[in-house]
Amino acid sequence: MNALGLLRLTTGHRRGLALAVTATLVASGLGLLQPQLLRTAVDSAVSVPWPVIAAMAALFAVQACVDGVGLFLLERTGERVVLGVRRRLVARLLRLRMAEFDEQRLGDLMSRVSVDTTVLREVVSTASVQLITGTLTGAGTVVLMLLVDPVLFAWVMTTVVVAAVVVYSLVGRLRTAGEQMQRGVGEMTAELERALGALRTVRACRAEEREEELIGQRAEQACAAGVRAARITSVMSPAVELALRGSLLVVLLVGGTRVARDAASVGDLMAFLLYATYLIIPFTSVLQGIGLLQKGMGALSRVAEVQELPVEDLSGTTPPPDDALSLEFRDVWFRYRDRPVLRGVSFTVEPRSHVALVGLSGAGKSTAFALVERFHEPNSGAVLANGTDIRQFSTHEWRGRIALVDQDCPVLNGTLRDNLRYAAPDTTDHDLREVLELANLGELVRRLPAGLDTPLGERGRALSGGERQRVALARALLTRPDLLLLDEPTAHLDPVNEQALHRAIRYAAQECALLVIAHRLSTIREADRIVVLHAGKVIAQGRHEELLAINDFYGSLVAGELLQERDSFDTETSPGWR
Numbered sequence: 001m002n003a004l005g006l007l008r009l010t011t012g013h014r015r016g017l018a019l020a021v022t023a024t025l026v027a028s029g030l031g032l033l034q035p036q037l038l039r040t041a042v043d044s045a046v047s048v049p050w051p052v053i054a055a056m057a058a059l060f061a062v063q064a065c066v067d068g069v070g071l072f073l074l075e076r077t078g079e080r081v082v083l084g085v086r087r088r089l090v091a092r093l094l095r096l097r098m099a100e101f102d103e104q105r106l107g108d109l110m111s112r113v114s115v116d117t118t119v120l121r122e123v124v125s126t127a128s129v130q131l132i133t134g135t136l137t138g139a140g141t142v143v144l145m146l147l148v149d150p151v152l153f154a155w156v157m158t159t160v161v162v163a164a165v166v167v168y169s170l171v172g173r174l175r176t177a178g179e180q181m182q183r184g185v186g187e188m189t190a191e192l193e194r195a196l197g198a199l200r201t202v203r204a205c206r207a208e209e210r211e212e213e214l215i216g217q218r219a220e221q222a223c224a225a226g227v228r229a230a231r232i233t234s235v236m237s238p239a240v241e242l243a244l245r246g247s248l249l250v251v252l253l254v255g256g257t258r259v260a261r262d263a264a265s266v267g268d269l270m271a272f273l274l275y276a277t278y279l280i281i282p283f284t285s286v287l288q289g290i291g292l293l294q295k296g297m298g299a300l301s302r303v304a305e306v307q308e309l310p311v312e313d314l315s316g317t318t319p320p321p322d323d324a325l326s327l328e329f330r331d332v333w334f335r336y337r338d339r340p341v342l343r344g345v346s347f348t349v350e351p352r353s354h355v356a357l358v359g360l361s362g363a364g365k366s367t368a369f370a371l372v373e374r375f376h377e378p379n380s381g382a383v384l385a386n387g388t389d390i391r392q393f394s395t396h397e398w399r400g401r402i403a404l405v406d407q408d409c410p411v412l413n414g415t416l417r418d419n420l421r422y423a424a425p426d427t428t429d430h431d432l433r434e435v436l437e438l439a440n441l442g443e444l445v446r447r448l449p450a451g452l453d454t455p456l457g458e459r460g461r462a463l464s465g466g467e468r469q470r471v472a473l474a475r476a477l478l479t480r481p482d483l484l485l486l487d488e489p490t491a492h493l494d495p496v497n498e499q500a501l502h503r504a505i506r507y508a509a510q511e512c513a514l515l516v517i518a519h520r521l522s523t524i525r526e527a528d529r530i531v532v533l534h535a536g537k538v539i540a541q542g543r544h545e546e547l548l549a550i551n552d553f554y555g556s557l558v559a560g561e562l563l564q565e566r567d568s569f570d571t572e573t574s575p576g577w578r
């Protein structure tokens, strides 16, 4: 990633940037006029030159104003550039291929949107002006110094060249250190996100100290890279400072003797001295600008990495059929990286029928759901709806026709109403009430302090596990799907909620095709067909009684109650409002 990449970032904002840089340049130009005025005043005046002092004061005031305007414009442009980058990143992240989330670390991706873009803003708003105005003002100052006294200038340049050589030799290392620092921060955020995301487990396992140590190590890595960068800067800055102070000393020594020998006037010496002090600002600016630019290039390459991650393939354009949906898995093979998970799976779900998918943990049931949702694509074979490969459908419209109730039932931050209407924002209150009763949520709504408008907290913390499951089910039913994918809760349900679940399943089965990952005998018995999945293959299909008669594996599943092998954590306890 080079400086051109950074320049490309400013596309669409160049006018604002040009305006800002111009304002800053004008301000610097006005600054350069001041020594000239001083020189004229000193060399020609015999008494206090009031008009010149007034002109200088006016110049100072105008310079300060123009400088302020330029600064504001720059900051604004920086913010707007970063807004664009952040929007693009967020849009990309929300559309990445699901498989990418297996490879990437969430916290690191998040730090690219927050931390790295902040560095980019600094580059746009600070480094750009530092480099452009620093270079131009520096060049202007140099020319004026040359005009005032070429001999003195030659002396000054010797010290400046020494400083420039030191800076140049360190720039590359500064960039590497900057990049390492950004990566370190990314890794630390990733670890922190992982630990806070599983805080209950962390505490239950008494792992706070281990996590503190691990996250601390990542912070230390970022710190070490920051210190490396500081070390480089600390060599660069004094070198420059030394050169600048040295040049001032040279100006005084050499210039003083030249004035004594009448080779130059006092006005010349004063103007030159002023220019030499003025040179410090653009020179330091350029130096800081180069440092920031190096950091910015590191940040930009991390941002660009996200921009290059593959997004979901949304090439299908055909709208899904309007009539009742049927679903067919036709010889579907699927692997996660090198690991085959589905191996020639075939089964069908007729319109408005109820099919239960059963099998041991790891058999591939959730993967089958993921293929229906098009989170992943089959490696061979196809998933069809009413005879058409679902890849031909517009993904957006296809997902609008189906609903998924996941095992971990995510609830989003917001009110209960927001959560319920998340997939169908136009739901009326009448529909809402109907589904609430169906999912046995009426009692919960009555108990919550602000009813439907009660905030549920981050990830629905204010709800119990069972309540979250019912909210997820109600959310799915509200979309009036043509195909409902339901990963039945593995946790124990009390009889009232078990009945509610069955009521909802029966209701859904009348309205749409229903594919349930079943963990309960009661759900399995009600199914029109049971598909037994074992090690990625369908080993039997039929009704409960038929399968019991013909399939030993199914018999062993039922007898050993293996269908509920994960029946362990009942989270039906919730904080507050009980």
Ligand SMILES: Nc1ncnc2c1ncn2[C@@H]1O[C@H](COP(=O)(O)OP(=O)(O)OP(=O)(O)O)[C@@H](O)[C@H]1O
Pocket: 102, 336, 337, 339, 341, 359, 360, 361, 362, 363, 364, 365, 366, 367, 368
């Ligand atoms: N993102 C992934 N990357 C790699 N392997 C995965 C991924 N997701 C699942 N697997 C593996 O694929 C296999 C099938 O997983 P899947 O979640 O489909 O099983 P399942 O039948 O739904 O199990 P369970 O009933 O425990 O939820 C498992 O062995 C799992 O380890």
